[in-house]
Amino acid sequence: MTAVPTANGWRGALARRNPAAKLGAALLFSLPLIVTLDPVAPAVAIAVELAVLPLFGVHPLLLLRRAAPLLLSIAGLLVTVLLFAADRSGTVLLAAGPVTLTTGVLLTALGLSLRVVAVALPGLIVLATTDPTDLADALIQNARFSPRFAIGALAAFRLVPLLTDEWRTLAAARRARGVDAGRNPAAAVRIFASTAFALLVGAIRRGVRLATAMDARGFDSRTPRTVARRQTFGRRDAALLLAAAALSAGALAISALTGAFRPIF
Incomplete structure (x- = not known):
């Protein structure tokens, strides 16, 4: 099986990078986002991910189709948080029996939902532009x-x-x-x-x-x-890893500068 072709045949500059480098960049970009609960950092990350779609040659409709199960899971996550969140701080917006909806609950639900999307999208983009056999070869040859x-x-x-x-x-x-x-x-x-x-x-x-x-x-x-x-790992692949780490750190920095940073621990 080969990956589903994109609208322009993977002609993006980043789509041609080493598969192991693309997977590593996805991990470096998305994993640091789990350290905060605020919605600012994942929102910035999602904006960056959507901005680089043309560089990967991924059509937005293809990404939306692949992310459909993810969106369904987010809907379930929202319902769970709104009904069972322990932190009910903030202004009360709705009180209906055992259900109390506050601004704190909405902020938590929004942060979790955006974080799930921000963490999952890089993996979807990599899988949409990578042949599985090439990825396995790169993991063996380059990632050891x-x-x-x-x-x-x-x-x-x-x-x-x-x-x-x-x-x-x-x-x-x-x-x-x-x-x-x-x-x-x-x-x-x-x-x-x-x-x-x-x-x-x-x-x-x-x-x-x-x-x-x-x-x-x-x-x-x-x-x-x-x-x-043979899968080669060059300077451009190393630059992709460094750029992913820098962009992830930038998203966290923006969250801290705006005062929205909420560490998970």
């Missing part, structure tokens, strides 16, 4: 990862689309047998849970078979392995 780990991760990544196809197959098989929730939400939840469990069992079985097949083909050997495609 174990071939067993890198190739195993590559094999797992290639199996992800099969989960979607298997979910459709399971759902179609259940409908063919007359198992349909109709308009009953309780039945829909029950069918969803049983389908998810069947998908999990199938994924575990497929993973065990794949691991056995890889071991039988010598992927567990400790002898040095050769590579078919």
Whole structure:
């Protein structure tokens, strides 16, 4: 499986950088953002991520389509924070029975939501512009990862689309047998849970078979392995890492200068 092509065929300057460098830059840029709870730092980070999309050759619609599950999870996060947040400080905006909505709760919910987006977007951008095989080769050659780990991760990544196809197959098989929730939400939840469990069992079985097949083909050997495609790491790749770290530090600095910085500890 190859990554889904972007609108302009990955012609961005940063899309051609070493896959390991792009992954490292995503980590250097996003991980420091988890140290603060304020919405300013992740908002600045999201603005930077959207600004560099043309440099990666990623169309905004493609990114939005890939981020759809992330947006659904953020909706659940917002509901959870608004209902169960421990800190109810600030001005009371709404009081309805056990639910008390304050400015402090809204600030916390906004900060968490923006932080999830800011941390996840770099990874989505990297995966949208990187061939999985190139990434595994770069991890082995440049990041000195174990071939067993890198190739195993590559094999797992290639199996992800099969989960979607298997979910459709399971759902179609259940409908063919007359198992349909109709308009009953309780039945829909029950069918969803049983389908998810069947998908999990199938994924575990497929993973065990794949691991056995890889071991039988010598992927567990400790002898040095050769590579078919050489991945070079140059000065531009190092500059990408430095720029990612500097931009992340800049986002935190802006948060501190505005007085919004709220350390997680």
